[in-house]
Amino acid sequence: MKLSEFHLAMDEEFGAGYAGVLMQDLTLEALGGRTPREALSSGVAPRDVWLAICEATDVPQARRHGVGQRQPGSASR
Numbered sequence: 284m285k286l287s288e289f290h291l292a293m294d295e296e297f298g299a300g301y302a303g304v305l306m307q308d309l310t311l312e313a314l315g316g317r318t319p320r321e322a323l324s325s326g327v328a329p330r331d332v333w334l335a336i337c338e339a340t341d342v343p344q345a346r347r348h349g350v351g352q353r354q355p356g357s358a359s360r
Contacts, residue, residue: 289329296342311335 284292293302306320313335314322322332337347 284330286329289333
């Protein structure tokens, strides 16, 4: 998962506003008690951060994989 795909997945799952709050405020025990922003800044792979967020926020399994990628022919943001 690329960083751009991570941000797209966050916006699509949580909405842009709440995604920003989670990035700043959600403490992820699976990532050493860091926030998603801190984890990404320290070099943790976006996919690992995404999966830790999904686990912490109870995102259903069906929405955890393959997200963040645009469908062919869809308009970019």
